[in-house]
Amino acid sequence: MRARQTTWLRSAAGIAWKDLAIEWHSREIVYTMGFLATLVVLVFSFALVAGQDSKLGPGTIAGILWVAVLFSGTVALSRTFDREREGEAIRSLLLSPVPRSAIYAGKLAATSCIMFFVELVVTPLVGVFFSAPVAEHAAWLALQLLLGTIGFAAAGVVFSAALLRSRSRDALLGALLFPVVVPVLMAGARGTTLLLDAEVPDLDPAVFWTRFLGAVDVIFVAVGVWAFEPVAVGE
Amino acid sequence: MNGELSLEGIGKTFGRHRALVDLTLSFSAGEVAAVLGPNGAGKSTLLGILSTLVRPTSGRVSFAGQTVLRHSLVRTTIGYVGHEPGLYGDLTARQNLQLFANLYGVPDAHQRVDQMLERVALADVRRDAIARTFSRGMQQRLALARALLHEPQILLFDEPSSALDPAGAAWLAEELARERAAGRLVVLVTHDLDAAAAVASHLVILRRGRLAFDERRSAGFAAPEVRALYEERTHAR
Numbered sequence: 001m002r003a004r005q006t007t008w009l010r011s012a013a014g015i016a017w018k019d020l021a022i023e024w025h026s027r028e029i030v031y032t033m034g035f036l037a038t039l040v041v042l043v044f045s046f047a048l049v050a051g052q053d054s055k056l057g058p059g060t061i062a063g064i065l066w067v068a069v070l071f072s073g074t075v076a077l078s079r080t081f082d083r084e085r086e087g088e089a090i091r092s093l094l095l096s097p098v099p100r101s102a103i104y105a106g107k108l109a110a111t112s113c114i115m116f117f118v119e120l121v122v123t124p125l126v127g128v129f130f131s132a133p134v135a136e137h138a139a140w141l142a143l144q145l146l147l148g149t150i151g152f153a154a155a156g157v158v159f160s161a162a163l164l165r166s167r168s169r170d171a172l173l174g175a176l177l178f179p180v181v182v183p184v185l186m187a188g189a190r191g192t193t194l195l196l197d198a199e200v201p202d203l204d205p206a207v208f209w210t211r212f213l214g215a216v217d218v219i220f221v222a223v224g225v226w227a228f229e230p231v232a233v234g235e
Numbered sequence: 236m237n238g239e240l241s242l243e244g245i246g247k248t249f250g251r252h253r254a255l256v257d258l259t260l261s262f263s264a265g266e267v268a269a270v271l272g273p274n275g276a277g278k279s280t281l282l283g284i285l286s287t288l289v290r291p292t293s294g295r296v297s298f299a300g301q302t303v304l305r306h307s308l309v310r311t312t313i314g315y316v317g318h319e320p321g322l323y324g325d326l327t328a329r330q331n332l333q334l335f336a337n338l339y340g341v342p343d344a345h346q347r348v349d350q351m352l353e354r355v356a357l358a359d360v361r362r363d364a365i366a367r368t369f370s371r372g373m374q375q376r377l378a379l380a381r382a383l384l385h386e387p388q389i390l391l392f393d394e395p396s397s398a399l400d401p402a403g404a405a406w407l408a409e410e411l412a413r414e415r416a417a418g419r420l421v422v423l424v425t426h427d428l429d430a431a432a433a434v435a436s437h438l439v440i441l442r443r444g445r446l447a448f449d450e451r452r453s454a455g456f457a458a459p460e461v462r463a464l465y466e467e468r469t470h471a472r
Contacts, residue, residue, distance in 0.1 A: 014337045014338055018323065018326065018334050025365070083325065086324055087324055091321050092335065095287075095288065095310055096338040097308060097310045097339060
C-alpha cells in the first residue's frame, strides 16, 4: 500500500490551503462579504449620522463594526461549505484518512483568514465614516477582531457542517449561530468600545475583554473539535 | 494483496426504518462484486458501512481478519467513486489530485499525480483546467484517478456510470476489469443490470434490507441471466 498516515498539521494546512486557493481563483466570498459589510456600515452611517451634528459614541461605533463582522461572516461560513456540498466533495474529504479534527481546523483557519482580510478593509471604513480613532490602538483592535473572528468561526464551522444538507441552511445558519456567539459579540463590542474611547485612561479594561475573547475561543474551539465529527458525518 | 471483506450479522436502522437486516456475506480480493436491488433495498447503506461513513447498528465488519473500525487508518485501504464526482469544481484537475495525494500521505505525490492524470487521459490538455469545466465523463475519470491515487485495496463504486454516455460506461467497465486483474476488491452498486453482468464475478441482490441472492462465478454472469435473477429475487415485473 502506498499511502501512509499524514500529519495532523499537514492535513489541516492542506484543507485550509484548498479553501484559500479556491477563494484566490474566484474571489467570490471576499467580494460578497466585503459588499455586505460595507453596506451595513453605510446603512448605519446614513441612519444614525445624517442630519446630526454630534458624533456617535464609541459604544455605537464598536457595535456597528461587530455587527458588520458577524453579518458578513455568516456569508463566508455559508459559502465555504457550499463548496464541500457541490459534487459531494465532503464525502471525499470524510473518506480520506485525515482526522476529523484536522478537517475542522483547516476549515476554521481558512474561514478566519478570509473574514479577517475583509475586516482589515472594513475597519478603516468605519474609521472614515464615523470619525473613529481606529488607528490609535490598531494592534489591539486587530487582535480583538482576530480573536472574535476565530470564536465566531469556531462555532460557525460546526453549524455550517450540520446544515450542509439542509435546504433552508442560509436562514437557519444565522438563526442558530447568532444566539451562540453572543459572548463573542458582547466581549468584542465592549473591548473595542474601550479602545475607541479617548476618555479611557489606560488599556487595562480593554486587555480584560481581549483575554475574555481568548478564553471564549478556547472553549468554542474545544467544543467544535468534539462536535464536528458527528455533525459532519451526519450521525 | 489478499484479504477478505466480511460482514457478519450486519443491521442498520434509521429511527424505526430497518435499512439492513442481519446481513452476512463476504467479498474477496480480485473480484468485482455487483450489488443490485430496487430503491430502498439497502445498497447505499451497505456501501456506506463498507466505506466506514455509516456505523452499523449491529454486527461486525472485518477486513483480512481485522475488525474494521472507524479509525482513520482503515480509510487508507478504501477508494470510493460515487455518482457525484466528489471533486472541487473550482480547483484544477492537478490541484484536486494534489490535495488528496497530500491528505492520503502519498509518497512522491507530484509523480503519482502525473501518473494518474496520464492514466485517465487528462494529462496534457485538461490538467490545468478548472474541474467545473469538464464534461461528466471527464469528471468521472478524474474521480477514478482520485480514488486510485493511494492504491487502495478496496474500491467502492456507487452508480458510477449513471450519467455516463455509452463510451464512458465502456471505458469504466475496462477500468473495473483492470482493477480486478490488479488484485483489488471492487464493489459496484448499480441499477444497471447489463453493466453488472459485463464485469461482475460475484452477484449480490438485496431486497428490503435482506440478502436475496449471493453467488460467485469465475466465468461471470450473462446479462439475460442477471435480469432473470433480479426479477425473480426482487419480484420485479
